Amino acid sequence: MATVMIDLKRLGDVKAPAGFADRVLAQAGMADSYAVFETVLGAVYVAWNRLGVSAAMRSKSAAEFEAWFHKEVGRRLVRVDAPADLAEKIEDQLEGTRRLRFDLRGLTPFSQAVLRKTLEIPRGQVRPYGWIAREIGHPAAVRAVGTALANNPIPYFIPCHRVIRSDGVIGNYGGGGPEAKKNILTLEGVQLKRLQELAHAGFRYEGVRSTKVFCFPTCYHGRTAKERNIVHFHSEQEAYAAGYRPCKHCRPAVVA
Known part of the structure; x- marks a missing residue:
């Protein structure tokens, strides 16, 4: 009995490896893991748990990312080595060939609806804030949509950079400002110069003469038409008056 007590005492003196408690918490779902991933956008800090990716940010340091995560998400973080399988999934997500799973538990139902829409x-297309509002059933909540996107905890992967103002202006971006937004859109194949020229002229939609369908300017189905077969419209009403119907893919207006 005395020998057993001595062994138990010695066991109590053994110190757990550094970070052991944090790893146990992460595996138990009581903390999120995070690592730095090298992407086409540069180094991105990414947090995740068993439900999916919970946060992403291009931070200056791990300390900055941790402070932001604690403030915005409110859970504990554990730094780990970047898993190779997650790195591959992130690369595929940015290329538009795969969709990651996301953990949006801390957001309101409205914000979750905005981000899922x-x-x-x-990839390679943009939509106005009003499109998001209409699609989720709150057409008057355009400003609230902008707020939800500005507070998106997972930029880059949930592509809030693909949402612009209705007048064609790129707008601000919580993932690094307007210039970062322009750079990402250019990387994805959006022809910003053409988009801005159309916006400057007041054109919001493009119609295809042969099909009598009108689209958003970046819609793939509209871009396949030859330039001589394209007509521009300032508004939905103008397109309807000319005998055009909305595209069923980009849905620039309510499709009957």
Whole structure:
């Protein structure tokens, strides 16, 4: 008995490896893991848990990312080595060939609806804030949509950079400002110069003469038409008056 007590005492003196408690918390779902991933956008800090990716940010340091995460998400973080399988999934997500799983538990139902709708915008295309508002059933909540996107905890992967103002102006971006937004859109194949020229002329939609369908200027189905077969419209009403119907893919207006 005395020998057992001595062994137990010695066991109590053994110190756990550094970070052991944090790793146990992460595996138990009581903390999120995070690592730095090298991407086409540069180094991105990414946090995740068993439900999916919970945060992403291009921070200056791990300390800055941790402070931001604690403030915005409110859970504990554990730094780990970047898993190779997650790195591959992140690369595929940015290339538009795969969709990651996301943990949006801390957000309001409205914000979750905004971000999930944003995920539907294809790579290389953009939509106005009003499109998001209309699509989620709150057409008057355009400003609230902007607020939800500005507070997106997972930029880059949930592509809030693909949402612009209705007048074609790129607008601000919580993932690094307007210039970062322009750089990412250019990387994804958006022809910003053409988009801005159309916006400057007041054109918000493009119609295809042969099909009598009108689209947002970046819609893939409209871009496949030859330039001589394209007509421009300032408004939905102008397109309807000319006998055009809205595209069923980009849905620039309510599709009957």
